[in-house]
Amino acid sequence: MTVEYVDAGEAFNHNQLSSLPHSAPDVTRGVNYERILNARNESNNWITYYGDYDGKRYSLLDQINADNVKNLKVAWIHQASSTGLIASTSTYAFEACPIVVDGVMFVTGWDGWLWALDAVTGEQLWRYKHAVPFDVTLCCANVNRGCAVANGKVYMVTQNAQLLAIDATNGQKVWQKTIGDVRAGESASIAPLVVKDTIITGSAGGEYGVRGHIDCWDLETGEQRWRTYTVPKPGEPGSETWPADGEAWQRGGANHWVTGTFDPELNLYYAGTGNPAPDFDGEVREGDNLYTDSVVAVDVDTGEIKWHYQFTPHDLWDYDSTMEMTLFERDGKKLLAHFDKNGYMFVLDRTNGELQHVSPFVDRIDWGTITRDGKFLPRKYPDKEGEPCHFFPGPAGAKEWTHASYNPEHDLFYVPVADVGATATRRRREFKEGMPYWGAAVEVDVDNMAGSVSAFDSHGEEKWRYRLNVPMAASTLATAGNVVFAGTPTGEFLALHAETGEKLWSFQCGSGHHSSPSTFTVDGKQYVSVPVGWGGWLEGIVPGMSGQGHGAALITFAL
Amino acid sequence: MTTAQERAELLAEIGGQNKATMGAVLGTGSIAKATERADGTMEATIRIPEDAMAWEPAVLIMPHSGVIELTIINDDKNTHACLLPSNGDKKFIGLLNHSKGRATLELDGPGYYWYGSPAGNDEGRGLTAAIVVTGEVPPEAKLDRPAQPRP
Numbered sequence: 103m104t105v106e107y108v109d110a111g112e113a114f115n116h117n118q119l120s121s122l123p124h125s126a127p128d129v130t131r132g133v134n135y136e137r138i139l140n141a142r143n144e145s146n147n148w149i150t151y152y153g154d155y156d157g158k159r160y161s162l163l164d165q166i167n168a169d170n171v172k173n174l175k176v177a178w179i180h181q182a183s184s185t186g187l188i189a190s191t192s193t194y195a196f197e198a199c200p201i202v203v204d205g206v207m208f209v210t211g212w213d214g215w216l217w218a219l220d221a222v223t224g225e226q227l228w229r230y231k232h233a234v235p236f237d238v239t240l241c242c243a244n245v246n247r248g249c250a251v252a253n254g255k256v257y258m259v260t261q262n263a264q265l266l267a268i269d270a271t272n273g274q275k276v277w278q279k280t281i282g283d284v285r286a287g288e289s290a291s292i293a294p295l296v297v298k299d300t301i302i303t304g305s306a307g308g309e310y311g312v313r314g315h316i317d318c319w320d321l322e323t324g325e326q327r328w329r330t331y332t333v334p335k336p337g338e339p340g341s342e343t344w345p346a347d348g349e350a351w352q353r354g355g356a357n358h359w360v361t362g363t364f365d366p367e368l369n370l371y372y373a374g375t376g377n378p379a380p381d382f383d384g385e386v387r388e389g390d391n392l393y394t395d396s397v398v399a400v401d402v403d404t405g406e407i408k409w410h411y412q413f414t415p416h417d418l419w420d421y422d423s424t425m426e427m428t429l430f431e432r433d434g435k436k437l438l439a440h441f442d443k444n445g446y447m448f449v450l451d452r453t454n455g456e457l458q459h460v461s462p463f464v465d466r467i468d469w470g471t472i473t474r475d476g477k478f479l480p481r482k483y484p485d486k487e488g489e490p491c492h493f494f495p496g497p498a499g500a501k502e503w504t505h506a507s508y509n510p511e512h513d514l515f516y517v518p519v520a521d522v523g524a525t526a527t528r529r530r531r532e533f534k535e536g537m538p539y540w541g542a543a544v545e546v547d548v549d550n551m552a553g554s555v556s557a558f559d560s561h562g563e564e565k566w567r568y569r570l571n572v573p574m575a576a577s578t579l580a581t582a583g584n585v586v587f588a589g590t591p592t593g594e595f596l597a598l599h600a601e602t603g604e605k606l607w608s609f610q611c612g613s614g615h616h617s618s619p620s621t622f623t624v625d626g627k628q629y630v631s632v633p634v635g636w637g638g639w640l641e642g643i644v645p646g647m648s649g650q651g652h653g654a655a656l657i658t659f660a661l
Numbered sequence: 662m663t664t665a666q667e668r669a670e671l672l673a674e675i676g677g678q679n680k681a682t683m684g685a686v687l688g689t690g691s692i693a694k695a696t697e698r699a700d701g702t703m704e705a706t707i708r709i710p711e712d713a714m715a716w717e718p719a720v721l722i723m724p725h726s727g728v729i730e731l732t733i734i735n736d737d738k739n740t741h742a743c744l745l746p747s748n749g750d751k752k753f754i755g756l757l758n759h760s761k762g763r764a765t766l767e768l769d770g771p772g773y774y775w776y777g778s779p780a781g782n783d784e785g786r787g788l789t790a791a792i793v794v795t796g797e798v799p800p801e802a803k804l805d806r807p808a809q810p811r812p
Contacts (some may be wrong), residue, residue: 105759107734107759107760107761108757108758108759108760108761109760109761109762110733110735110754110755110756110757110760110761110762111754111762111763112754112762112763112764112765113731113733113743113745113752113753113754113762113763113764113765114752114753114754115749115750115751115752115753116744116750116751116752116753117750118753119753185744185751185779186744186775186776186777186779186784186789187775187777187789229750230749230750231749231750231751232748232749233746233747233748233751233766233767233768233769233774234772235769235770235771235772235773235774235794236772236773236774236775236791237772237773238772262769262772263798263802264769274749275748275749278748280769280798280799280801280802281802282798282802283797283798283802283803283804284771284772284798285771285797285798285811286803286804286809288804312804313804313805313806315804326801331805335805349807352806352807352809353806353809532810533809533810534809534810534811534812535809535810535811535812536811536812537812
């Protein structure tokens with residue numbers, strides 16, 4: 103006898119089984135280009151990735167200051183975790199920078215998560231979860247560095263190279279664009295940047311031999327405005343820096359995987375680019391390999407590269423230059439500062455890329471030397487097949503992607519410094535699409551490591567140093583309250599005196615920091631928020647801490 | 662070297678409930694492909710057989726990215742559930758003993774996804790299965806370079 107099935111009905115969104123109201127105030131409706139141009143002057147909010155187009159990560163807020171920061175306490179905690187089998191199950195991390203608009207926080211997690219939170223109570227207002235394939239190619243874990251907001255929407259990329267526009271009031275998807283080829287090894291982790299009526303993204307995948315690119319999309323429709331490849335084709339400017347008769351340019355890397363900065367007067371977007379591929383086997387890509395390990399100044403209207411400066415020509419150490427290009431002024435000059443993986447601080451004239459000066463910012467550099475006037479003198483690198491080569495800094499660099507901040511009142515950059523070496527042994531391999539393409543066996547030192555938050559003036563002179571016995575792996579935040587906030591791999595969230603580096607306060611967050619904190623006020627009360635969740639490319643950054651264990655929380659502090 | 666026949670025999674040894682181990686080892690079950698309607702929407706049925714604590718098929722192939730409509734059947738004499746990947750949020754359905762329901766999913770491709778029954782350790786006993794989306798990304802998302810060798 104046939105028995106009728108019980109009707110189980112239609113599957114529904116899992117978030118219906120929660121306390122979420124599924125709605126948020128329409129706070130991003132009024133966020134537009136004009137407001138983002140003046141983002142620092144509305145320091146009550148944090149409306150764009152770096153807090154402002156200039157990348158300073160400096161807030162004018164001073165309610166929490168050097169005198170009272172010792173009284174800082176936890177206001178609320180947002181907890182999240184992994185459910186089911188996800189990509190990079192063992193290495194996901196919480197790497198984002200929270201965006202805050204008029205009391206609503208928007209923050210991305212790993213694996214396609216986006217949360218809207220009440221910035222005062224921490225209550226989850228809505229959430230979006232993109233389905234990310236388990237087998238997506240991720241060199242450096244399942245991570246995302248943040249979102250952008252404008253015109254009633256939230257914009258984010260996903261690990262499987264999708265760009266999403268989400269309705270900021272309810273978390274519903276408005277449009278979606280595929281921005282990369284996952285079969286080629288492309289992925290995306292960058293926080294998008296809204297510029298005028300467009301949104302700018304980049305790609306990841308330099309460890310898989312892809313061809314890097316920067317993309318510009320229409321803010322409302324997602325239609326592509328331009329794409330600029332960061333490795334030229336034969337015949338294009340820069341192509342002379344690649345083998346003329348080879349295929350190396352097709353797999354050249356130079357990915358733009360960290361948000362750039364923007365000068366509205368010059369109309370230039372300053373994009374950092376990543377390592378060449380294969381990372382450590384330079385013999386298959388003779389030449390300087392433009393525009394790898396460079397800053398490219400891109401006309402935001404056309405995508406044209408107006409000038410470039412290459413920090414590590416013909417890289418053999420995996421020294422990406424994707425990290426921030428901080429825009430500042432000195433003696434009436436428009437300048438750009440950059441702390442590179444190769445251990446040197448560069449200051450450029452940002453109108454034309456002309457080098458001003460170079461100076462080291464980490465104790466141990468032995469791969470070679472760059473003179474103050476920019477002469478590049480390599481000394482140690484993986485050269486002969488099978489012959490180990492040890493060098494400082496290791497492939498995660500003297501500073502990884504995590505950001506320095508800059509206090510213009512003191513002319514001080516606060517730099518998260520990593521001091522750890524590595525051994526690379528050249529092992530040539532044939533290129534196959536979607537497969538790792540490093541050209542070496544690589545082992546980063548598990549001991550003999552150090553780190554610091556170090557303060558440098560814009561001339562490169564070190565003013566103070568807060569020492570750690572492990573490399574730093576999180577961004578700093580500077581405020582007009584004369585405080586620098588920084589999270590450590592061992593879990594402490596520190597408040598340091600901006601002028602002396604003295605530790606004023608700390609809180610053990612229970613997991614290592616690998617993110618970018620931000621600050622804001624609601625109803626006149628200042629808060630500081632930091633995503634906490636250890637993970638990422640730990641075997642490269644600080645393998646001696648890779649067994650530390652995971653975490654996944656966002657902690658917000660107030661007086 | 663293990664032959665195909667030996668492989669089948671070894672899989673049979675570890676298959677099923679409370680045999681070699683307590684549960685069914687993930688990824689050792691059956692495989693099937695979704696069908697496609699004229700409008701591109703895909704259809705398939707997934708099922709929990711009696712006392713199997715496993716999904717059939719264990720691997721469901723979608724020929725391309727997009728929308729799939731699933732019929733979900735619990736033929737077991739126990740209560741389970743199903744938590745499935747979909748863009749926007751995971752989709753949940755409770756599955757009482759001898760019940761049948763539906764789910765509509767939107768998935769990108771290429772790539773594959775795990776889903777399971779989020780109850781007790783259903784997932785570990787064997788109620789974890791894969792949806793494999795085949796195909797390529799749209800042409801406009803491909804890199805401007807000649808075709809490259811693949812493994």
